[in-house]
Amino acid sequence: MAKKATKGKMTYYFGKNTEGRGVAKAILGGKGANLAEMTGIGLPVPPGFTITTEVCKAYYDLGGKLPPDLMAEVKSQIGKLEKELGKSFGDSKDPLLVSVRSGAAVSMPGMMDTVLNLGLTDESVQGLAEGTNNERFAYDAYRRLINMYGDVVMGIDHHEFEAAFTKIKKKYKAAYDTDVPAEGLKELCDEYKKVYKRSTKKDFPQDPMEQLELAVEAVFKSWNTPRAIKYREIEGIRGLLGTAVNVQSMVYGNMGDDSATGVMFTRDNTTGNNSLHGDFLVNAQGEDVVAGIRETQHIEEIGQWNKAIEKQLKDIKKTLETHYTDMQDVEFTIERGKLFMLQTRTGKRTGAAAVKIACDMVREKLIDEKTALLRIPAKDLTQLLLPNFDPASKKTATLLTTGLNASPGAAVGKLAFTAAEAESRSAAGEKVILVRHETSPEDVNGMWAAQGILTSTGGRTSHAAVVAVGWGKCCVAGAKEISINEKARTITVNGKTLTHNDTISLDGTTGEVMLGDVETIHPELGGDFGKVMKWADKYRKLGIRTNADTPADSQRARDFGAEGIGLCRTEHMFFEGERIVAVREMILSETEPERRKALKKLLPIQRKDFVGIFTAMQGLPVTVRLLDPPLHEFVPHEEAAQKELADHMGVTLQVVKDRVSQLHESNPMLGHRGCRLSITYPEILEMQVQAIVEAAILCHKKKVKTKPEIMIPLVGTFKELKLLREKVEETIASTIAAKKFEGKLDILIGTMIEIPRAALTADEVAEHADFFSFGTNDLTQMTFGYSRDDTGSFLPDYLRKDILHVDPFESLDQTGVGQLVEMGVTKGRSAKPDLKVGICGEHGGDPSSIDFCHRVGLNYVSCSPFRVPIARLAAAQAALRNA
């Protein structure tokens, strides 16, 4: 659909004779492309033009210089604009004024800088006053220009402007900005120009084209500010040329009480309800809405103010949704009763809203179910699965106040007052809620780190709300009753004062702010969610299993739709309660008979665990991984605990200490663990296999079907697997014989592929395996040579410097590690065509990794219970995308 850009063309006009319709978003940016599109479908859009993202790239390629011919082309576009509007740039009568905004191919809310009212000078401000017959308005526009321009283009500290404004307000005894008369604003413009000169050593530019040139450059510069880079990092946005610049004629929402400005979603972006959602402000500029400084009105109330506008907005909603077949996020301004659309883009939404909107649009026949599936960002399903507050616990909680339900979810944490504090305390392991008057782009790192966000001002479309919804993070905004003392690190609300050590609970779905740690419960699933899951199951090719070590987890995963357990780690079972004592006895044993004695105590416990898990899974496959971690993880490292163990075992403390120090390893990740343990201590393997088989027999007697799969970890050579497989088979046979069991047990024996060498020699390994399961956590560690425990010292730097696009432990490195996975599958199946192959690393729940797993032909992915729905959806999307 997207046209190619016209070669050499740097700007595209929209208005009369729109040039840019259908040109790729990559070139025009999202905002620019949509402005051209809206103009094209006949919506009222103030005309203007877009400077392409290619120019931004050229700017950086030239070492931070605008291409030489750019301004000539810009000048010609300004000429067109002057002609269409019958105004002229810098005119002393009725000057053409423009806004300059950034707009990359991908929306980055609040990240890029904007300049409004550009074109005003000492001379043209008078023309504006005349033209509008409103001197106050003209000087208000001018002071805003000098302020924004000084701040954004010239980098002047905005506190300097604020200080000047405060002085003027005092002088005129004005409570609000709007109380300052024209006289005062005129004076303020002079003060602002002084601030400007003091900081820049230059006068505020009086040539509109000079203003424009510097503003364009400022937008390009803002593409590479640390906060913009950080945002792209968090969102995994890459491959963009840069940002486009949109130069658009100004319209004003602050021309009186018949003017307004607003931001609106065509459906509720938090719940998905099919009703307009958003805020508007009468007699205000757009920035006032987004910044959340003034209290906004809900869009539902706009009819009370202007019935015709309400109807027009509803019509436009329909036009847009029919055109884009998706929910839109629009900005609009009403200038003296006339509506102008300033922007449209696909609206960010919560996971719940994504599900509901997709299902509704299928019902409305706007889209089909495949499109609906592809519309829902799989990872956002997490939000639907996350716990809500337990109503019972809420009933007894102290409600502090109620703010706006800006982004749903339940968050509990201690109070943090700055982004930096939220970051550092989170890094130290604390759960915190970031509390701010309002948030700004500088706060994103802290917002990311916090459990939830609470602001005392700002609405549903404020910075805090928009960013939080994008991330699926709980946010309560505009909780006006809260008074924040950032310096003292306290908040006061309805007579209560809380410090940074107090815990609060935020309900982003209701806007409630509660004292203390309110308990959470799991959500009920069904309805549209169930429908999406059903669609997903219809299209996906991958099986979905779960990683679960307890009957409770197994049950939860089944509830979420898991078709089996892909990884049941037995070591977690070793830590609970009394068992650890027997485990330690086993480890401290000096001889095999002693070890066997200790293992005998563990046998019934392990058997019981397996009976529980098998029963929960009701005949679905359960892949049990034999003991994996190095033994030193099980022994106590503190002297007191060592002494206790020594006493219990009747040996001296020194004996325990010696064994613990003997078990110490320089690089435990690459040490005596996994199948290496079973080679050295086959009796551990024997006990575990015996427990599995006995559990299966017990289940069989109770008519519970079982399908155990025994998985041998950390195999690097086929001989390890061959030897241990024989040992497992012997133990199965001897256990069946000892129990005189006459039924049929269907037990597979396979291995994890997590050592690079196992993937490289997968053909040899497959000869002895019924199945492979890729352990991509360890495979990633060894393929990169990264210890997960130690990457803290360099991985953040690697992400920052774009050496790595994403943390390879979160999303599978398809270029490197992926090669080994593919090799493992291909070689493995070359030796054994019907080899069952899955993945049980944490990548099994990551949508982009699931796409990869689909493409290389795995049989299933396995992930944590909560990610099972994500995996089901992502698997369907992979099947549809790669069809």
Add this chain to the structure above:
Amino acid sequence: MAKKATKGKMTYYFGKNTEGRGVAKAILGGKGANLAEMTGIGLPVPPGFTITTEVCKAYYDLGGKLPPDLMAEVKSQIGKLEKELGKSFGDSKDPLLVSVRSGAAVSMPGMMDTVLNLGLTDESVQGLAEGTNNERFAYDAYRRLINMYGDVVMGIDHHEFEAAFTKIKKKYKAAYDTDVPAEGLKELCDEYKKVYKRSTKKDFPQDPMEQLELAVEAVFKSWNTPRAIKYREIEGIRGLLGTAVNVQSMVYGNMGDDSATGVMFTRDNTTGNNSLHGDFLVNAQGEDVVAGIRETQHIEEIGQWNKAIEKQLKDIKKTLETHYTDMQDVEFTIERGKLFMLQTRTGKRTGAAAVKIACDMVREKLIDEKTALLRIPAKDLTQLLLPNFDPASKKTATLLTTGLNASPGAAVGKLAFTAAEAESRSAAGEKVILVRHETSPEDVNGMWAAQGILTSTGGRTSHAAVVAVGWGKCCVAGAKEISINEKARTITVNGKTLTHNDTISLDGTTGEVMLGDVETIHPELGGDFGKVMKWADKYRKLGIRTNADTPADSQRARDFGAEGIGLCRTEHMFFEGERIVAVREMILSETEPERRKALKKLLPIQRKDFVGIFTAMQGLPVTVRLLDPPLHEFVPHEEAAQKELADHMGVTLQVVKDRVSQLHESNPMLGHRGCRLSITYPEILEMQVQAIVEAAILCHKKKVKTKPEIMIPLVGTFKELKLLREKVEETIASTIAAKKFEGKLDILIGTMIEIPRAALTADEVAEHADFFSFGTNDLTQMTFGYSRDDTGSFLPDYLRKDILHVDPFESLDQTGVGQLVEMGVTKGRSAKPDLKVGICGEHGGDPSSIDFCHRVGLNYVSCSPFRVPIARLAAAQAALRNA
């Protein structure tokens, strides 16, 4: 040349109408093939037949049972033998007696069991007495049979037989075995039969065919004794079917003073001198020579005993060497003046002998220089390069005694009295000399572990000597003046008593045993060694570089023929003297300016190092690896040293402690090291590159040519290399500019391939590299998931259980790691066809790894200076073998 075995044929006759000539060694075993061969070329060999190795395999395949038709075929061969010799098996007049010996395709000295005099029964022993007219001889043969048969076939403790013999000797007041009269031996046979019955609950078998059947089975069984398995493990012998069994008519060297038995090398296997070398014993059986129980005579003296035999042996030497074109190790027996050859095989030899014999045989036109090159086991060259004792130091040393110079070399260590002791003390890091009366196959593990071997009895062909020569291990045998008290763990020699805590020095070249730790010096090289190296350089395709970090090592490597430095580790330079203080200052710095200050102190030191190395290498390439190890390796971990550092730096102890603990890593192997350091602290890289460039400029001024190659370690993604390459290039340019240098510097920039991911993405990496160097140590660690520091807990078990054939850190794992190397080369060259590729892991000096490097098309291998000659030879062999 080797014929295929006749299908289904289980035995091959040699004698009149020899059947087995030209049948593969794999089928007849080495001994069997050579017996057939010797018979074929007309040498006097007692007739017999060989049961094939296939039968041994069948025996194991049948779960330890002889194939049903075997004994019928054996009976028919016995029939032929009876016919040729005119004797019959079990005859009461002049019985046919046979020996039963093992013989696999590869020689395993002392490993397999032998039974002599088989066919003697209570009845036929009288026939033998009659036939030989020597009752004493007959009963001596019988008692030997019962003893060996009981020991080897039935597993009776040989001490029981020894005890019985001692009683008889006492009764007959005999000092030596030979002093016991016929009467006593007759009595001894009865005693032995009682021992036999007591242990086995059966009578000694009186049916010769039953004896034979059980003996054949015993030979097969001995194939899989732990010691045989261990020997194969150490020698890397694999892929064999099993052992053959040689059944051969007996001849006797103990039939009086006109009889003798001996073992002989056709050339001196320790020096290579072209003269007969070995031992003989008049009136003795072969086992007496090999076991080293009686003192043997040197073969040079045989002419004094029998001139005709001497001539005959010299003729046979010529026949054999002409036929086999190699030095032979033969066994012979002289029965009543008539010479019989019992065995021939290619003789094991020291590295020095291998070189001399190969060169001599080229001069004698027996072989050409290519064959000569292939004849010398490359790794045995180590022996020629190993230090000898410093004559000056020897002059002042206390000579304890002089034994036989059984296997050359210089060994220093404390006394160990049993093989087990030698093993365990060596494992604990001690250097020990194993001191034994004589060694036996049970001792091999201890011999392997010891620095050298000292025996008080036994000759140059004793077990100790043969095994030691095979391994290139220093051995002094037959040091008769030493009296060993195994129980008290002391030796007494010429009035001195030494304990297990005393150190001795063994000179295997001279046979001297000295008190204390005598100093060693490096050998002079030239002559035949130089010739071999010249030949090797003519045929090899691989370049040979060295791993050297100092000017002295660089010089030594050049003397050995290194063509450049493939790995110059800069971290070693950081530890010496005062530098470590500056290094620690750098690490403890909190800011970049502080770090730069500390680095400034290091710059002149590093520069001086490089000037030294560049000067030593005179324009040959020098690959400098930038800093690699994690920083915590450089900081002190003991409180006292930390305090000192804190004082020096003017900070508190806590500051130092905090930084040290901050640097701690869970898995340092996979942590913040290699290029990851340069990403975080680019200033370290800058200092090192500056030092390299300044050194090159200084050399340039002194007309010393330089060819530096800067190597960036631990790269896993091309972006790391791209970023650091830019940084290196910038630093080179800025250093050249700062020094106003106008000459030309030729500096390559490349990377180590040691992270699996780097090999997997070598095409991307190669875009930014002038060269690759495979760091196969780390590559092996990560591909296997083995930490070299931690393999002690499982790797010995893995080798024992044959999960791994060899330690993958000694010899490159061609199946797994090799795939990554090959992939690295292929992908790297696909992106950059002229990419220079080498290897600098320790595998660069291992012959079988070098063969692999040749095959995958590397440009060079780099190894430690001492292994350079090995690498040169191995590279030539690889070129010849793969031509």
